[in-house]
Amino acid sequence: MGMTVLDVEAAKSEAIAYVDSQADAFRETNRTIWSFAEPSLLETRSAALLADLLERNGFAVERGVAGMPTAFVATWGAGEPLIGIMAEYDALPGLSQEAAAEQRPIVSGGYGHGCGHSVFGTASTFAALAAKEAAEKAGISGRIRLYGCPAEELLVGKVFMQRDGIFDGADVVLGWHPSDRTGADFISSKAMVSVRFTFHGVASHASAVPHRGRSALDGVELMNVGVNYMREHIKEDARIHYVITNGGVQPNVVPPTAKVWYYVRADKHRDVEEYVAWVTRIAEAAAMMSQTRVEWSIDTDCHEQIPNRVLADAIDRNLKLVGSPGFDDEERAFAERIRQTIPDAPEGPALNDEIEPVPAEPRLVKGSTDIGDVSWFAPVGHLRAATQANGSPGHSWQITACTGMSIGEKGGAVAAKALACTALDLLTSGELRRQAWADFRERRGAEEYTLLIPKDQGPPLP
Numbered sequence: 121m122g123m124t125v126l127d128v129e130a131a132k133s134e135a136i137a138y139v140d141s142q143a144d145a146f147r148e149t150n151r152t153i154w155s156f157a158e159p160s161l162l163e164t165r166s167a168a169l170l171a172d173l174l175e176r177n178g179f180a181v182e183r184g185v186a187g188m189p190t191a192f193v194a195t196w197g198a199g200e201p202l203i204g205i206m207a208e209y210d211a212l213p214g215l216s217q218e219a220a221a222e223q224r225p226i227v228s229g230g231y232g233h234g235c236g237h238s239v240f241g242t243a244s245t246f247a248a249l250a251a252k253e254a255a256e257k258a259g260i261s262g263r264i265r266l267y268g269c270p271a272e273e274l275l276v277g278k279v280f281m282q283r284d285g286i287f288d289g290a291d292v293v294l295g296w297h298p299s300d301r302t303g304a305d306f307i308s309s310k311a312m313v314s315v316r317f318t319f320h321g322v323a324s325h326a327s328a329v330p331h332r333g334r335s336a337l338d339g340v341e342l343m344n345v346g347v348n349y350m351r352e353h354i355k356e357d358a359r360i361h362y363v364i365t366n367g368g369v370q371p372n373v374v375p376p377t378a379k380v381w382y383y384v385r386a387d388k389h390r391d392v393e394e395y396v397a398w399v400t401r402i403a404e405a406a407a408m409m410s411q412t413r414v415e416w417s418i419d420t421d422c423h424e425q426i427p428n429r430v431l432a433d434a435i436d437r438n439l440k441l442v443g444s445p446g447f448d449d450e451e452r453a454f455a456e457r458i459r460q461t462i463p464d465a466p467e468g469p470a471l472n473d474e475i476e477p478v479p480a481e482p483r484l485v486k487g488s489t490d491i492g493d494v495s496w497f498a499p500v501g502h503l504r505a506a507t508q509a510n511g512s513p514g515h516s517w518q519i520t521a522c523t524g525m526s527i528g529e530k531g532g533a534v535a536a537k538a539l540a541c542t543a544l545d546l547l548t549s550g551e552l553r554r555q556a557w558a559d560f561r562e563r564r565g566a567e568e569y570t571l572l573i574p575k576d577q578g579p580p581l582p
């Protein structure tokens with residue numbers, strides 16, 4: 121299409137200038153979503169805010185995709201290629217917090233953006249707007265698509281969007297996550313299945329006629345003992361954790377119902393499949409021992425993330441072009457006060473303000489993300505940007521605090537600019553897309569994508 125390297129670099133400058141020119145709208149969007157602080161699958165106002173903003177700026181918006189009212193897709197442009205950017209916007213329970221350096225909930229026990237998803241959604245949206253603005257001015261063709269992904273905290277949104285074909289046709293999908301550091305991600309994550317077990321017994325007076333009762337709680341306890349013996353014989357990278365969500369009501373009634381909720385994780389989905397099958401066999405055995413009955417359901421099933429070296433390098437180049445967040449003394453002082461509340465905070469600056477190099481080998485993250493499922497079908501490029509005090513624990517009030525003020529927004533602006541620039545590279549370079557796909561195919565291999573969620577089961581809407 122006659123785009124020269126110079127033209128693309130000029131378009132990137134345009135995208136960067138656009139994000140700077142929108143600083144007020146960026147701040148307003150972040151702080152509004154931050155104060156909505158809506159739970160997973162109930163992000164009604166947050167999703168509408170972002171979708172409306174995109175629609176006002178020339179994107180065609182489809183709302184309520186994949187059976188989730190708060191999932192949406194916004195597309196600008198026409199033809200090929202199609203470059204996607206993912207946004208998340210759900211909050212977390214118990215992490216309500218003012219934008220202050222000491223713990224001060226706005227609503228006691230309320231929801232808060234303790235994973236930074238208010239700025240995540242905001243920055244991804246402004247990345248799409250900036251890329252569109254620059255592409256339009258430079259006459260760059262193709263499509264830019266913002267994927268509004270709900271319920272990341274339940275590892276639900278993208279799994280069901282992927283299953284419904286929402287990501288089909290994307291040449292590359294880009295994303296980012298708030299962090300205490302800035303750099304292109306070259307990472308893999310753990311695959312994870314969420315499975316809930318319900319044991320059914322028989323109620324009876326626990327002292328007068330215990331022989332007529334069968335305790336569902338016994339079933340749960342025997343199951344947990346069995347699983348805890350299983351641990352010795354699984355691979356070191358596997359993780360199994362559970363909570364008893366219903367253990368009966370009071371001791372003098374033999375519990376007729378008891379529930380236990382498990383997460384089963386490992387570096388490879390095929391191992392998770394094996395371990396889930398093993399755990400369900402243990403549940404059946406526990407039901408047999410306690411003369412109860414057990415049933416289970418799988419809420420979600422997410423896959424390990426497949427890293428992409430080509431996209432990590434492309435993002436790294438753009439991060440260097442954009443530069444680090446550039447925190448000021450006031451922000452550093454705020455972060456220093458935050459850091460004093462973190463017992464095991466690392467040495468070094470209170471705010472990391474440099475761009476970390478891409479590691480030689482993929483880093484194995486010990487958590488899970490539903491981005492994994494997207495990465496099994498198209499190359500995914502990802503970055504992290506410093507939006508919080510160095511060493512902030514994941515899912516913490518410290519993150520809520522920094523996300524709701526200028527620290528979060530400065531890091532978010534870096535993410536928006538770097539994603540927009542990478543999208544422009546991908547729109548204009550067939551060679552970059554080919555290389556990203558070659559890297560994807562090599563790491564992806566021929567392994568079958570197996571989803572343990574029953575085909576007729578929809579997302580777990582509240």
Ligand SMILES: [Zn+2]
Nearest residue numbers: 235237272297
């Ligand atoms: Zn998160």
